[in-house]
Amino acid sequence: MDINEKVAYIRGLTDGLKLNENDDTVKVLNAVIDLLEDLTDEITDLGELYDELSEQVDEIDQDLSIVEDDLYDVEEDDDFDDFDEDSEYYEVVCPTCGDEICVSEDILIEGSIDCPNCGENLAFDFSTLSADDINGSDDED
Ligand SMILES: [Zn+2]
Numbered sequence: 808m809d810i811n812e813k814v815a816y817i818r819g820l821t822d823g824l825k826l827n828e829n830d831d832t833v834k835v836l837n838a839v840i841d842l843l844e845d846l847t848d849e850i851t852d853l854g855e856l857y858d859e860l861s862e863q864v865d866e867i868d869q870d871l872s873i874v875e876d877d878l879y880d881v882e883e884d885d886d887f888d889d890f891d892e893d894s895e896y897y898e899v900v901c902p903t904c905g906d907e908i909c910v911s912e913d914i915l916i917e918g919s920i921d922c923p924n925c926g927e928n929l930a931f932d933f934s935t936l937s938a939d940d941i942n943g944s945d946d947e948d
Contacts, residue, residue: 814840814847903927 826833906924919930
């Protein structure tokens with residue numbers, strides 16, 4: 808028996824007693840049963856609304872996970888995938904446009920790269936380094 812049936816049962820019992828409706832106690836009893844019927848209706852409506860909302864939340868959750876999957880796919884397709892994790896990369900700032908460029912060790916050794924942002928040819932000139940800079944120096948003079 809759900810609450811609707813229980814309230815209907817109580818209503819049926821009191822109706823069957825043929826109580827004197829002018830009696831103050833009976834008035835209170837009927838008022839309480841009226842209230843129970845109202846509460847039962849409200850709870851039933853809320854239960855249906857809750858079920859509806861649950862379904863909608865489930866749908867939103869499913870839609871969201873599709874969006875998340877798409878989003879992460881896009882991020883994985885981004886530039887970062889092109890990097891070879893095994894190689895060393897250096898950040899170089901283009902003196903012309905100020906863009907930061909990731910350069911692999913191979914390109915550094917090659918000596919130059921065109922800035923992907925402004926097209927400026929960036930040369931890596933190691934000849935300006937002194938022998939001390941390259942070899943390191945213990946001289947504190
Ligand atoms: Zn540049």
